[in-house]
Amino acid sequence: MQWLAGFLVLTAVSAAAGVLSSLHLLSTVQQHSADSPPQVAAPPAVQAFGPGARLRKIAPVVTNLASPPGAWIRVEASVITDQVNEDEANVLVARVGEDVVAYLRTISPAQIEGARGLQYLREDLNERAAIRSSGKVRELIIETLVVQ
Incomplete structure (x- = not known):
């Protein structure tokens, strides 16, 4: 019976840790997306071949x-x-x-x-x-x- 109680406690702690880390990650992503300026298009890639190719x-x-x-x-x-x-x-x-x-x-x-x-x-x-x-x-x- 003790192993079952220990298993349930460990499961509850793991689930709580997962929820808390998800909430923290979500708030961090939302904060960074609100603070960052809009993305500028990347410069065109350098051509591997000359214009006459x-x-x-x-x-x-x-x-x-x-x-x-x-x-x-x-x-x-x-x-x-x-x-x-x-x-x-x-x-x-x-x-x-x-x-x-x-x-x-x-x-x-x-x-x-x-x-x-x-x-x-x-x-x-x-x-x-x-x-x-x-x-x-x-x-x-x-x-x-x-x-x-």
Whole structure:
């Protein structure tokens, strides 16, 4: 019987402490919201790319993987290019697309499995795109990736 009385007292003390701390927190929040001036909009974020950068889509790539024999991959990607004229950009995007196909044919599904594998794939494709374009491609963005 003593343990039941002790349990009830402990429960009542815990509930009272919870109510008191909630009331204190509520009054503190109300006081701070009344004292603080209205929030000013944050300054615009710094752009990662220059004003001449453009996003250009690469044609969807569908190809088979190195192993197993029945494995296929479909990738939709875009590249961010610096100031490049339209004709040069079209040729550049086509070359990068060809390079993506050539690279994807050398990998297996196990190499791109999980977050780490996807990060390695992204880094490898970015590096290859930068080399292939002589630095005119700032970044390759993987939009969709399906392995079957």
